[in-house]
Amino acid sequence: MKVTQESPSSPIMASGTGTTTNCEFANIVSPFSQGFPEPEGSSIPKKHRLSPRSSSSLTSPSSSRHHHMANHGDRASPPSPILPPELIENILSRLPVKLLLQLRCVCKSWNSLISDPRFAKLHLRVSITDRKFTHHNIVFCVPGPSRTVTSCPVSSTRERKRTNAVKLKYPLKRQNPYDFIVGSCNGLLCFAIRPSHVLVWNPSIRKCKKSPCLDYQKRDGSYIIYGFGCDQSIDKYKVVAIFCYNSDGRGDYKTEVSVYTLGDDSWRMIQEFPLGIPYDEMGKFVSGTLNWVADSHSRSSLVVISLDLEKESYVELPQPDHGDGMLTLTLGVLGDCLAILYNYGTRSDVWIMKDFGVKESWTKLFNIPSPENPVLLCPKDRCISESSEILLQDRWLLNWYNPRSSSFVSPEIQCNRGWIEAQIYVESLISPCL
């Protein structure tokens, strides 16, 4: 007999045990236990049954001999067993964001599940740990009269030599040519919008939030260095703006530091930068901290300053013993560790701090035989080893560097000619709007 879906009372899903979602699931048991006639080929295990049934009341495993064609009317096949919410969640957490947004229409409980911030975090964890970077993209800013933002998947830059970048729908109407990317965190991109705002945008779900105005006294020779990250203790995203200005016209720079917590209606001032002035690089977010290279006159050297986003206090990070001859250093994030790149002119050494804050945990991974000062892009968010391939940005070229063979492979990316900025981000459901 044909199994229809109207007769059982709204069979959405059976409530599972130990479910921790906030969603409302219909508290029903399998329709078959309500006296619904069991169709031929039924092979539904029941969570509630404790004693074995005699084989006569259940048909033999004949259903496995049915050729099931999911898209057809299925007159012969029985309906699939109902999966409890935690297993639906397990399955859905593996899907791409765009598809999940479509699946909100399937039914009310799926809509609740997919819209739940808790599910967004589960989905993020699954995406981040994907070994093949299936859910990571590179975003490019292409300057010009109508500035464009494009994106392409990281995985296709590794697999194929030629990739197409697609244009993203940048949420603000007017694009100032001096707007730039501050950073990315958990699928959120942060842009600095001149002169005094920032924009936090999730391009995968097309939601954005513009910050309130940052009040500062613009002076000659002043500039702002930003950083974007997450205060994991309260699960809120923060933008840090370090306003650097020449206080007395003599070249002595000072700082004023403000923080915008996503959801607040204003910026807050915090302690100024403790040592030196940050270099012209945006802060790197790792382990709940934002990190900058700073130029310290009192030390006549470059130091690394770390801001703890929870405590909103600074420490100077110890650097590894990298020897002499260093020309410059840049920070990066490789895997889930802070990385330093020391440039010696003909090569750059890449070190990572395996235990955040612990000097002895600095480990030299490999060196890159290039005179350039490449920006470390990828891998982010997961483990890295001495033999992991890394994605570098060398001015306006992307390169996959293989440390084992010391070779570079430059992926060819179409439709984004003239790009000047690149940033890795993961596709996520995290919303900047609270």
Add this chain to the structure above:
Amino acid sequence: MASSSKTITVVSSDGDEFEMTMKAAEQSKLITHMLDEFGVSDKVPLYNVNSETMAKVMEYCKKHADHEAAKEEDGGAAIGAGGEEELKKWDDEFLKVENGLLFNIILAANYLEIKSLLDSSCQAVADMIKGKTPEQIREIFNIKNDFTPEEEAKLRSENEWAFQED
């Protein structure tokens, strides 16, 4: 190949008995736990799993137990670099069954706490969902659409772009 002489018996909800080696049984955390608690001499009742599904689960546990044993032997030389790839291919073929059975495998893997099988089978369903419309998905999961047409239209319009091709 080193094989454990010990076998245990599990009983399905249909009353059928299945024999499995200790090594295969170790694939399931639940069975391992039950054996620790109650000993190996009795038959292990697994009344939440029917015979059709049990047969598949037995096959999976045996395959993965054999694979692990081969890895241990010769320090992994027997498996070689392609070994993991081959196992993955075997898993993919193994899961090419009709939806009802696949869902039962998921339920069984969850109940028996066989993490690798749960991961593979959930991934197989996720892969199956890609490219399907909401209506097709409702059929697969046996879900009733409890939105009114107006509610559904409103929801769609909120994310209209998500329904379009890139």
